[in-house]
Amino acid sequence: MDGGFGGGGATISDMYQRSTKLFIRIRDGLDRLDRLESSSSIMADAPPELSFSIKKDIAQVQSLCADMDRLWRSIASKGQRDLWKRKVEVVAEEADSLKKILDGYLLRHQKRTMEAKERAELLERMNGDSSHVLRIFDEEAQAMQSAQNSHMMVDEAYNTGVAILSKYAEQRDRLKRAQRKALDVLNNVGLSNSVLKLIERRHRVDKWIAYAGMLFTVVVVFLFWRWTH
Incomplete structure (x- = not known):
């Protein structure tokens, strides 16, 4: 088989x-x-x-x-x-x-x-979901633009404050020079000591006014920066 x-x-x-x-x-x-x-x-x-x-x-x-x-x-x-x-x-x-x-x-x-x-x-x-995605992108772009605008405003406020403080400093220097010249002139013409002390007190008052103005400017810039953020 x-x-x-x-x-x-x-x-x-x-x-x-x-x-x-x-x-x-x-x-x-x-x-x-x-x-x-x-x-x-x-x-x-x-x-x-x-x-x-x-x-x-x-x-x-x-x-x-x-x-x-x-x-x-x-x-x-x-x-x-x-x-x-x-x-x-x-x-x-x-x-x-x-x-x-x-x-x-x-x-x-x-x-x-x-x-x-x-x-x-x-x-x-x-x-x-394309429309939804585009809307999200648009919202993000707007948020970024708003943040950029806020930063620009803060920078401008800061630059303005710096410029104001610089002006105060220049005015203070000019005031000091003018006062020194005035004191020299008064000394030369023989003014009394009481008049000289009065002028010095006025000088100190003007100096504190200038300092107060600078401090106020700094406070305003700081508050503006906090408000924008």
Whole structure:
């Protein structure tokens, strides 16, 4: 019983030849899947019929393998029996390997499909929320412009205060020079000490007035800066 018969009168040799032809068709289909997956075109995708056909052929090989595994055990010759045992094992290993390749492609295809769907949903949400996004950008731009205007106002107030203080300092220096000249003149004409003391008191009063003016200016600039912030 070297040939071994299965259901319907098919021998183990017939089943092996059938599995070999199926392997050729399966590998050709997997090559097509690989070329389509490696294509630079985003739209290049295998039709579902191709992967379904490959999956069907692999299942048929596995069914043949189960039948051959049953038949080789009934072969009378030990040499032939060992030979067919090894052949059936190779067929089973090849079928498992090709099934893993197909499963890997199907898994990657499913992942690409989900990513494409998520991108489409994201774009749809972005298009729907475009007015909201633009409004947020506009509000942020207005806030930045307002902050810039506040900084400009503070800088202007600071520069104005510095200019006023500089004017006070110049006026104080001119007043001191004028008072010194006046004192020199009065000393030269022999004015009394009481008149000189009166002039000195007036000088001190004018000095405190100048200091008070500078302090007031600093306070005004500080309050304006706090108000703008």
